[in-house]
Amino acid sequence: MRNKAVLWLIILAVAVGTYLLQSRPEHEGIAVGSVAPNFTARDLRSGKQVTLRTEYARTVTLVNIWGTWCGPCRQEMPAMDSLYRAYAARGFRIAAISVDEPSLEGVRKFVAEHQISFDVLNDSSRRIMEIYQATAVPESFLVDRTGHIIRIAQLAAPWNSPQNRRIVEELLATATP
Secondary structure, three states: OHHHHHHHHHHHHHHHHHHHHHHOOOOOOOOOOOEOOOOEEEEOOOOOEEEHHHHOOOOEEEEEEEOOOOHHHHHHHHHHHHHHHHHHHHOEEEEEEEOOOOOOHHHHHHHHHOOOOOEEEEOOOOHHHHHOOOOOOOEEEEEOOOOEEEEEEEOOOOOOOHHHHHHHHHHHHOOOO
16 A cells, blocks of 8 residues: 555656646746746738848847837837937848737838838747747847847837947947857
8 A cells, every 4th residue: 555655656756746847937037137038920012921040140230029009119219210220221120029819910010100121020929029038019129140038128128229229239249159
């Protein structure tokens, strides 16, 4: 009888341990200096699935998580577009990932009305928020050419400010790995 109880305790311990390992966050410790987690999202222009590692590898990229219904998101878009237009020719990229629900007409309309020139992606599953441990939108992650997060901004950020321009210029001046 004692052996059966020990065996059941071992089975229970293994089951609990397996569950805990499988349910932990896929990406722990999103912070300045950490490697930006990979993600998959649909490009609004091409309709294709893209990932950070393939589409934005070895570039300075601003990963922005946003929604069309979000007031602060709408406020920061013009500054992001201005920053993008200033540095796109030097290799600066923006991956603005909308977390809007499956109907993309509202996102397409927003992009057209605001003449957004950078990449707009969509993740209606909102998995991007889990991957990047985003607590609200907008939330942005400036990623250097090596794939490390250089800056995290919660809520709307003045992306076209002299300070942010200087940071982007410094990152663009570094050699491609």
